[in-house]
Each structure stands twice: as structure tokens, then as C-alpha cells.
Amino acid sequence: MNNNTYENQILAALQRKGYSPLKPKALARALGIPTPEYREFKRALKKLLTAGQIELGRNDTVRLAPAAGSIVGTFRRTSTGTGYVRPKPVEGKASPEIRISERHTLDAATGDTVLVKLVEKAGKQDRTATGRVVRVLERATHDFVGTYHERDGTGYVRIDGTVFSHSIVVGDAGAKGAKADDKVVIEMVRFPSESDRGEGVITEVLGPRGQPGVDTLSIIRAFALPTEFPEDAKEEARLASDTFNEDDLAGREDFTKTLIITVDPATARDFDDAVALSRDPATGHYELQVHIADVGHFAPPGGPLDREARRRATSVYLPQRVIPMFPELISNHLASLQQDRVRYVKSVVIGYTAEGQITGVRFANGAIRNRRRFAYEEVLAVLEGKPEAPALDPEVRDLLFRMRDLAMTLRERRRKRGALELNMPVAELEYDEQGRVSGAHFSSDDVSHQIIEEFMLQANEAVAEHLFSLGVPFLRRVHPDPDPRKLEAFAIFARSLGYRVTQEQDRHGLQRVLDLSATRPDRHAIHYALLRSLKQAMYSPEEEGHYALASRHYCHFTSPIRRYPDLTVHRLLNQWLRTGKVGADEDELFGLGDHCSKMERRAEVAERELVKLKLLAHLEERIGLELDATITGVADYGFYALGEQLPAEGLVHISTLPLDYYWYDEDTHTIEGQRHGHRFRLGDKVRVQVVRVDLQRRQLNFRFVSAPEREGEPPRRKRQR
Numbered sequence: 001m002n003n004n005t006y007e008n009q010i011l012a013a014l015q016r017k018g019y020s021p022l023k024p025k026a027l028a029r030a031l032g033i034p035t036p037e038y039r040e041f042k043r044a045l046k047k048l049l050t051a052g053q054i055e056l057g058r059n060d061t062v063r064l065a066p067a068a069g070s071i072v073g074t075f076r077r078t079s080t081g082t083g084y085v086r087p088k089p090v091e092g093k094a095s096p097e098i099r100i101s102e103r104h105t106l107d108a109a110t111g112d113t114v115l116v117k118l119v120e121k122a123g124k125q126d127r128t129a130t131g132r133v134v135r136v137l138e139r140a141t142h143d144f145v146g147t148y149h150e151r152d153g154t155g156y157v158r159i160d161g162t163v164f165s166h167s168i169v170v171g172d173a174g175a176k177g178a179k180a181d182d183k184v185v186i187e188m189v190r191f192p193s194e195s196d197r198g199e200g201v202i203t204e205v206l207g208p209r210g211q212p213g214v215d216t217l218s219i220i221r222a223f224a225l226p227t228e229f230p231e232d233a234k235e236e237a238r239l240a241s242d243t244f245n246e247d248d249l250a251g252r253e254d255f256t257k258t259l260i261i262t263v264d265p266a267t268a269r270d271f272d273d274a275v276a277l278s279r280d281p282a283t284g285h286y287e288l289q290v291h292i293a294d295v296g297h298f299a300p301p302g303g304p305l306d307r308e309a310r311r312r313a314t315s316v317y318l319p320q321r322v323i324p325m326f327p328e329l330i331s332n333h334l335a336s337l338q339q340d341r342v343r344y345v346k347s348v349v350i351g352y353t354a355e356g357q358i359t360g361v362r363f364a365n366g367a368i369r370n371r372r373r374f375a376y377e378e379v380l381a382v383l384e385g386k387p388e389a390p391a392l393d394p395e396v397r398d399l400l401f402r403m404r405d406l407a408m409t410l411r412e413r414r415r416k417r418g419a420l421e422l423n424m425p426v427a428e429l430e431y432d433e434q435g436r437v438s439g440a441h442f443s444s445d446d447v448s449h450q451i452i453e454e455f456m457l458q459a460n461e462a463v464a465e466h467l468f469s470l471g472v473p474f475l476r477r478v479h480p481d482p483d484p485r486k487l488e489a490f491a492i493f494a495r496s497l498g499y500r501v502t503q504e505q506d507r508h509g510l511q512r513v514l515d516l517s518a519t520r521p522d523r524h525a526i527h528y529a530l531l532r533s534l535k536q537a538m539y540s541p542e543e544e545g546h547y548a549l550a551s552r553h554y555c556h557f558t559s560p561i562r563r564y565p566d567l568t569v570h571r572l573l574n575q576w577l578r579t580g581k582v583g584a585d586e587d588e589l590f591g592l593g594d595h596c597s598k599m600e601r602r603a604e605v606a607e608r609e610l611v612k613l614k615l616l617a618h619l620e621e622r623i624g625l626e627l628d629a630t631i632t633g634v635a636d637y638g639f640y641a642l643g644e645q646l647p648a649e650g651l652v653h654i655s656t657l658p659l660d661y662y663w664y665d666e667d668t669h670t671i672e673g674q675r676h677g678h679r680f681r682l683g684d685k686v687r688v689q690v691v692r693v694d695l696q697r698r699q700l701n702f703r704f705v706s707a708p709e710r711e712g713e714p715p716r717r718k719r720q721r
Helices: 003-015 024-030 035-050 214-222 231-243 304-312 328-334 376-383 394-417 447-469 484-496 507-517 523-533 564-579 586-620
Strands: 054-056 062-064 070-077 083-087 098-100 113-120 129-138 143-151 154-159 168-172 182-190 199-208 261-264 273-279 286-293 316-318 321-323 342-352 358-369 372-375 427-431 437-442 476-478 538-540 626-635 638-643 649-653 662-665 670-673 679-681 685-694 699-706
Touching: 003 024, 003 035, 003 054, 003 062, 024 035, 035 054, 062 129, 070 098, 070 129, 083 113, 083 129, 098 113, 143 168, 143 199, 143 214, 154 182, 154 199, 168 182, 182 214, 199 214, 214 316, 214 586, 231 304, 231 328, 261 376, 261 447, 273 394, 273 447, 286 394, 286 447, 304 564, 316 586, 342 447, 342 564, 358 447, 358 564, 372 376, 376 394, 376 447, 394 447, 427 586, 437 586, 447 564, 484 523, 507 523, 523 626, 538 586, 564 586, 586 685, 626 679, 626 699, 638 685, 649 685
Parallel strands: 098 129, 168 199, 261 372, 649 699
Antiparallel strands: 054 062, 070 083, 070 113, 083 098, 113 129, 143 154, 143 182, 154 168, 182 199, 261 273, 273 286, 286 342, 316 321, 342 358, 427 437, 476 538, 626 638, 626 685, 638 649, 662 670, 670 679, 685 699
């Protein structure tokens, strides 16, 4: 069969109604292409790609290319039914969102990739561009979680969140044995549109709404988080366990007699990093050893464990539950650096002067025996001389103080080169015996955490610089420079608070503002505003550097049990250690980096959503509760505030504020009353009251109660009207 025939077949398949984007091999199978003719089929695909008639979408799936004048982007639907499309970046540059009225959204759902025809371009005075959805190119998902209910003998499901405005019809009442108020999973058969309610089928009943564990299961299903490992992956893990011999150190440097410790959260279940530190009394020079679990030894490339770990890309840390990247036989046993057990590691050994200047770096495949497992709280108690500090051998005690001294020296050197230190407290939930939220506390960022963080940063940077020197592409941890316009907006905001910002792009200047704010009432405002000005870190082989760390070459190397990018870096280092040569496919790394970044964001959002769900369930029974909170976002319709003791974020609508005529200043993230001077600004402390909880839509509403007296603020500017 000639290429033209294959081209016509491909185009016909892609234009067919209901076509779901497929990878090349899957498309060939769907078209019945014989294996001997697959090469010709690939040539036809390449020709169509070159001609711009087709394109590769998510996960290298094949789809039609957009028509001239059309835009491809990601769709999201608001609770009002109006849609917005964020266009795909062109040459790394993002474009403003396009507004889509409800009647022009077709049946697009939040997260779908859509083709948009522009109706009106963005104009002056910040007018938003408008368009209409021409076609849904790719569905984000067909599976949704919601609450089952019945009406007039018909079953319906209210989908969680604000993805859809109306309930979805699921056919016969009691389908799959579902009862009213059960949480269920549905597969969408027909997506809803302006004129069609849509239709789905129940695929799983999770249990009654509010029953312990159902909220966690709902999030797991909503985000398609994998829970069970394939049998071949579990079998490979069992085989690795059966054949592992702690006495076999062949080809490894023996660190088992060295004083090595781990420092982790008290609740940690896997331990993938350990450290040792010695100091020469004659010169004052240090030798730091960072030992990282050699997970790659048990999961060779291309095997069942590797395939599943690559698919997951990250462990997911949900409240009260971990979904690991590797089976627990690997993550909690063979690769975990448990106390008094011999374990295989990748080792980074770095020499420093007393002032923290690097004198040399070397790498090794090693074996260690962890002398002692510490919790952060124990290390802090020792360093601060608290009565509850554990009794330690003098050499272990001395090690902790050496670690503190070197880490603080290295931390100060990083600050001097321009690294930013944003201090945003992270809340950790507390639970009662039934697993329900009973309270919360903020995790510490004390010296015990800073020591380990500093040593891990040093190891990550050392490995990245080494791989760069070898000229091999690798998965970097990239944090792109911020958009200059956003930094300029931050500078305007900081100046409005009385801070002096001369050069918006100067990291040292930004850190000075952070330092100056440390003892001022507007500290949270400054940190929130700068955080919103920065881009999101991601994985990519692109040599873009890490803005916040002021590092030119940086990667993730220190957590291969829970992050797949770290494992890829381990493998490159292993190649070099064993053969002196190393190579990698940069094109493949771009795709892998994109996948790992997406899986990381999915895990973060899933954790955030479950925390929100648990907090809302807690607050649903506490209407009227007053909370101290911090303003986290300001808009023309009010502001969002995050509770301090209970980290739930809710909306304080402008209609519930003290009676006034409010003016919204986007530059200073402020709404201000023009008659009575009431002012609410990003980062301000406020007292709020819980007035409404909507678990179905995951929404929380507060009412403003009061604000503390603000001292040391610059005088307010008079508004010209």
C-alpha cells in the first residue's frame, strides 16, 4: 500500500466523530495495519506532521492539527457556566486566557484540550479576548466522582466540585446498588452541554458520604491515583528481596564502619537519605558524606518495577495514607536506610574549607550501616539543650553539632549568592481515634530541618554540576526566571508598603525585602506576594537554572524512593561510575520531564483537595466558629482568607464587609473603603467566622469579624476620584 493511501486512512480516522487520540502504534492497530507495513505507516505519519495536517498531543497521541486562525488550549469551566481557555505556550511564551460564553463551550469539561476560534481579540483597558470552542480535541478524563441521588425514579449524580453545573443522569434508580447520598464513580457516556444534561454510568460505589475513609477513596478515584501494583512488579520485588545479601559488598565502597545517621519526621516510613560528617582538627576542613538509597539496584530499567514507577512518577502523600511509587517491600524495606541494617547507596562525598568553600567532590556506589535514626524533634532538643533530649554517645552528640555548624555556614553562603528564603508555614492536620480532623499545627522550619535541607541541596547541586561537566543531558529541577511584569507588580506592591525596591530582577534586593519584613506586621503580605510572582518549578533537560536557589545546575537526586526523576539521575551516575561513559536521549527526557511534572502537580492537588475536604467536614459541624486568618487573595468581589490554626481557605464576600464603597487596587492587592477607610490587603491578619460550608462544591464562606490594630504602617494614600 502506498503512502498516499495511508495518509488518507489516517486523516479519515482522525476526522471521525468520537475519535479519541491514540499513540502511533495503537492507531496502526486500530486501522489494521500489518506489522511488516508499520514502517510505511510511520512515514505517512511523518509526512502529515511535516505538512502540518496532524500533530502530536499529550503522551505523543495523534490528532488533527488546528485550522489556520484557531487556537489550542486547556479549558476550564466556572461555576456560572462560563468557560476560559488558556492557550498552549508558543515558543515558551504564555498568552492571556480566552473567555468562552456558556452557549459556545460545546460539551467541554475542565481540563479538556480544545480547539478555539477567536471571536474578538483582547482590547485596551484589559478587555479579555473571547472565542468559541470548535472541537474538543482530548478529554482530561471520562471518570468522575460524585454523590448519588434519585428523583422521579431516575438516578442522578452531583459531580464533586464545580466542574459541571447540573447533576448527571445515570439511568435506573439503584444502579450498581447505589443508595441516596452514596459517593460513586461514573464514566461519562455523553458530556453535558448547554442543551444536554449529559449521561453517565456508575462504575463503582465508594460508600456513604461522610463515612470514614470514603473521602480519601473519593479523591483517589477522582485523580485516578493508582493504588494496586501489577503482579509482575510485586513478583520482581519479592525476587529482589529473596536474593538480597547484606554481606555482598562487591563493587561497592564500604562505609559500614562510618558514623552515619538519618534525620526524618517522626512519622516517616521510608528513609532514603543518610549523612556523615567529619572534621580535620589540624586544618578545620570538613568531609560531608550524603548517602542516598540505591533503589535502581532493585529496579533495572525497563523491568516491571521500573515501568510502574515511571508511570506513577511520584509517591502521593495524602492525609493518613501514602500511595508509594514502589511496592513497600522496596520502599519500606530493601531500599530504606533502616537503623542497624546494611543498605546499598549512591554516595556523594564533598570536602569543604572551614568557610564552606568546596575543595573536592567524589561519587561512589557504596554500602552503609545506619548507626541511629533521629526524628527532627530529637535533634532540635539536643542542639538546644532541652531536658527531653535523648541520651547520646559523645561522638554522636558531637556529630550533630558539627552538622549544625557546617550547615549554617553553607546556608549563609547560599544567601550571599542570591538564594531566596520564602517562609510559608505548612499546616499538618491532627486526628481523633475515628480518623476525623480534631485540630492542626504548623510544621517547623527550625535548625534541625535546615541542616538536612542544606546537605541535600549540596548533594543535588554537586551531582547536577558533575553531569553537566560530562556533557550528558539529564532531568534537571528547573525553576525559570519570573515574568518581569510580575516582579514589577511585586515591586509596586512592596513600595506601597514602604519598602525600597530599586531593581526588580535583583534577587539580593528581593531577599533584603524578605529580611526587612521578618519583624513587621506585613511579613505575610510580602511573602505571599513574592510567592505569587514566581513560576512553578518543573523537570526538564533544558538548561534554565533554578531561580529561587540561585543555582545554574540543579537536579533532584536525594529521594529516588518517592521521585522518578531522582532515579533517572542515579542511573546516569551509575553508568559513569561503572564504565566511565554516559549517554541519554534528550528528546525522551523532554517527554519524561513533562510527564513527571504533571504527575507531581496531580499529587500536590490531590493532597490539597483531600486536606480541604477533611477540613470542610470538620467545619460543617462548627458553623459560627471564629478563626484567626490571613488574607491569601484579593479580588473586586472580596477576599480569600486562610485559617491559622485550621488551614481552611474561605471567601469573605464584599457584601459581608462593613458598609462602605470599596475600591479594588490590583497593583497593591487591596480593597479599600472610600468613606470609612476599611482596608483589606494580601497578607493582612483578620478575624473571621464560618457561615457556610458546601462539601459538594468544596466551598467555604466566612464573614469578617474584626481586624487587629495595625502598627508601623506607612500613611494611606489619598485616592483621586
